[in-house]
Amino acid sequence: MSKLENVLKKEPRRWIMNLVFAIAMILALIYSFSGSSINILRLQTVGIQFKLMLRGFSEINWNFLIGTGLYDFDEGIIYLALQTLSIAFTGTLIGSVLAIPFAFLSSKKIVGKFSKIGITLITFIRVFPEIILVLILVKGFGMTPLACVITIGLHSIGMLGKMFSEVIDNMDDGPIEALDAVGANTWQKIRYGIFPQIIPDLSSIALYRLDINVRSASILGIVGTTAGGFGAILSLAALFVDWRTLAAVLVVIVVLVLTVDAISSYLRRKLV
Amino acid sequence: MRKYTTSSGKVIIKPFNKIWIVLAVLIVLLVIFDQFIYSYQITLSEIGVILKKMFTPDTNDTWGDYFSYIFTLKDPLVLTLQMSFAGSLIGSVLAVPVAFMASSNIMKSKWIYVPVRTLLNLIRTIPAMVLVLIGVYFVGTGVLSGIIGLSLFSFGIMAKMLFEAIETVDMNPYEALESTGANKIQAFKYAVVPQIMPTYVSYLIYIFELNIRASAILGFVGVEGIGKSISDNIPANYDHVGAAVMLLFVLILTIQMLSTHLRGRLQ
Numbered sequence: 234m235s236k237l238e239n240v241l242k243k244e245p246r247r248w249i250m251n252l253v254f255a256i257a258m259i260l261a262l263i264y265s266f267s268g269s270s271i272n273i274l275r276l277q278t279v280g281i282q283f284k285l286m287l288r289g290f291s292e293i294n295w296n297f298l299i300g301t302g303l304y305d306f307d308e309g310i311i312y313l314a315l316q317t318l319s320i321a322f323t324g325t326l327i328g329s330v331l332a333i334p335f336a337f338l339s340s341k342k343i344v345g346k347f348s349k350i351g352i353t354l355i356t357f358i359r360v361f362p363e364i365i366l367v368l369i370l371v372k373g374f375g376m377t378p379l380a381c382v383i384t385i386g387l388h389s390i391g392m393l394g395k396m397f398s399e400v401i402d403n404m405d406d407g408p409i410e411a412l413d414a415v416g417a418n419t420w421q422k423i424r425y426g427i428f429p430q431i432i433p434d435l436s437s438i439a440l441y442r443l444d445i446n447v448r449s450a451s452i453l454g455i456v457g458t459t460a461g462g463f464g465a466i467l468s469l470a471a472l473f474v475d476w477r478t479l480a481a482v483l484v485v486i487v488v489l490v491l492t493v494d495a496i497s498s499y500l501r502r503k504l505v
Numbered sequence: 506m507r508k509y510t511t512s513s514g515k516v517i518i519k520p521f522n523k524i525w526i527v528l529a530v531l532i533v534l535l536v537i538f539d540q541f542i543y544s545y546q547i548t549l550s551e552i553g554v555i556l557k558k559m560f561t562p563d564t565n566d567t568w569g570d571y572f573s574y575i576f577t578l579k580d581p582l583v584l585t586l587q588m589s590f591a592g593s594l595i596g597s598v599l600a601v602p603v604a605f606m607a608s609s610n611i612m613k614s615k616w617i618y619v620p621v622r623t624l625l626n627l628i629r630t631i632p633a634m635v636l637v638l639i640g641v642y643f644v645g646t647g648v649l650s651g652i653i654g655l656s657l658f659s660f661g662i663m664a665k666m667l668f669e670a671i672e673t674v675d676m677n678p679y680e681a682l683e684s685t686g687a688n689k690i691q692a693f694k695y696a697v698v699p700q701i702m703p704t705y706v707s708y709l710i711y712i713f714e715l716n717i718r719a720s721a722i723l724g725f726v727g728v729e730g731i732g733k734s735i736s737d738n739i740p741a742n743y744d745h746v747g748a749a750v751m752l753l754f755v756l757i758l759t760i761q762m763l764s765t766h767l768r769g770r771l772q
Contacts, residue, residue: 258594265591268584268729269649282643312541319538326535360757362721365750368739369559373552379544432524452632455725461542467638471726474642483631490630 282474289476298481310466310481314489317462320378320453321446321493324385328446329439332390336397343401351398359391367453371460378461381453385446393442400434433504440497440504447493451486559747566744574748578734582752585730588648589716592655597663597709599656604667605693610676622668628661633719638726646727655719659712666708667701674700707768714760721753 296302300309337343339351367384374380409426417425454464463482470478509517562571606612607621637654644650678696687695724732731753738745 262591262594265587265652266649268587269644269647269652279643286639286642316541319541322534322538323542326531356758356761360761361754362718362750362757364722364725365735365753368735368746369552369555372555373549374547375545377544378542379547382542448630448632452634452722455634455722467635468725471638471641476642479635479638479642483635486632486635487627487630491626494626494630 285474285476286480289480292477293481293484294477297478298485310463310485313461313463313466314485316378317447317451317489318493320381320385320461321443321450324382324450325389325439325443325446327382327386328389328393328442329435331386332393332397333435335390335394336401339394340398340401342404348398351394355391355394355398358388359395361388361391363388363449363453364456367456367460371456376457376459378454381450381461384453385450388449389442389446392445393438396438397431397435400431400438404430437501437504440501444490444494444497447490451489555743558743559750561744561747563742563744571744571748574745575752578731578749578752581729581731581734582756584648584651585717585720585732588651588655588728588730589713589720591652592716593659593709593713595652596656596659596661597705597712600660600663600667603660603664604671607664607668608671610672610674611679611689611693611697625661625664625668628657629665631657631661633658633716634722634726637719637723637728641726641728646729648729651720651723651728651730654723655716658719659716662715663708663712667705670701670704670708671697703771707764707771710764710767714757714764717753717760718757 297304297308298310300306300312306312335351335355339348339355341348344351363384366388367380370384370387371377371380374383404427408430409422412422412426450461451463452467454460454462455468456464458465463486466478466482469475470482507519509519511517562568603621603625607618607625609615609618612618633654636657637651639657640650640653644653674697676696678700679692682692682696683689720730721732721735723730724734724736727733731749734749735746735753738749
């Protein structure tokens with residue numbers, strides 16, 4: 234037996250563990266399908282449904298989409314897209330402002346070991362599902378886009394607070410010490426020592442959150458007919474198979490999200 | 506105070522601060538966007554009322570009744586876990602070959618990775634709920650529609666994160682293998698896969714967490730699971746909504762903690 238074969242034999246038998254892991258995963262996957270009923274009838278309708286889908290996409294009602302002809306502008310889907318953008322933008326702005334105190338509260342550099350309290354609070358906000366938050370808030374703010382704005386604002390605190398506090402923790406102490414040395418007061422230290430360092434990072438994070446918020450603002454309105462965004466139209470489309478509406482909404486969502494993505498990543502590149 | 510003269514006679518002009526332009530733009534945008542956000546009658550006290558309805562038992566019930574409802578949520582919970590798990594796994598497995606094709610360090614040709622990335626960007630723009638709704642159109646409101654929708658959702662995210670991870674790996678082992686005559690797939694298997702495996706597993710856990718979180722909203726398009734227990738009990742039984750929300754919250758919190766812990770150990 235050659236030397237090489239001996240070395241090869243010493244290699245740990247990882248494949249056994251891998252096999253066990255793979256089998257466990259496959260079994261779990263099979264179990265996951267146990268709740269779903271797959272039958273021949275259903276598989277036959279998939280083909281028909283696919284044709285209906287293609288027809289839905291080829292027969293998009295452009296008047297309804299843009300809001301012309303029979304439809305007023307504020308009945309069209311473009312209007313809903315602008316509303317979604319408004320909700321996301323305002324919500325992100327509110328969230329960014331609210332996140333700053335939370336970020337300072339959960340930054341080790343500022344509050345030391347009390348940062349655990351802030352971190353826990355932020356985690357709880359992040360984990361609480363947005364859709365439940367909006368369900369609660371529509372009671373106070375009515376079935377209106379305002380409720381969605383507040384929801385997005387409050388929910389954004391979770392992620393923004395966490396990322397902002399990381400920025401603050403990674404801040405360079407040098408400029409603050411230098412300002413101390415020349416006799417600057419607290420406000421001057423914040424203005425000239427902290428702001429210039431963190432504002433580009435904070436804006437970049439907020440722009441990233443805007444991307445996410447546009448996606449969530451588009452569906453939050455599902456809680457009620459007048460809550461803004463595409464939610465109401467989607468919940469109607471969920472009641473019966475309506476490919477034409479869904480196709481129109483999809484086209485608009487894709488264009489909206491891609492546009493916001495492009496603008497936000499352009500601005501982020503300029504910031505960093 | 507835009508001009509300073511130092512004792513040596515040098516004149517320093519303070520540059521214009523661009524933050525004012527940014528603030529002006531923000532305010533203008535806010536005014537424009539405000540046209541789309543209407544509201545009427547804000548009654549904040551109602552929020553307290555609804556919270557009390559959700560997180561305390563109904564007037565005729567005891568706390569025992571309230572918590573015993575949580576145990577009846579076992580079946581929807583299992584359905585939610587089933588579709589989140591299957592969705593994450595199927596989507597993540599399908600994402601591997603696509604991520605392979607989307608990474609510029611492995612596919613040298615622009616003609617391959619640019620179209621693949623464009624397709625991925627398109628999929629990622631669609632919210633999970635809409636993808637699940639498409640699933641509902643095809644196969645009805647069972648778990649299967651959730652699996653289809655969440656698979657697509659997981660696929661989009663995983664493929665994007667994975668190709669970005671692949672692009673940051675050390676390419677020396679890959680080139681060494683290629684120089685010994687290995688083809689692209691062999692070189693990928695032995696040089697890239699061992700490097701990205703821990704990242705892949707941690708992304709998988711993260712995506713599972715995202716899917717569980719998405720399941721809260723799926724009830725609104727009729728899909729079975731914990732989300733349906735929430736949307737079905739509105740507006741009649743807010744105490745049941747509250748109980749389901751608590752269960753979901755604890756579930757997400759647990760998975761989040763587990764995933765942070767595991768990801769910390771993997772990386």
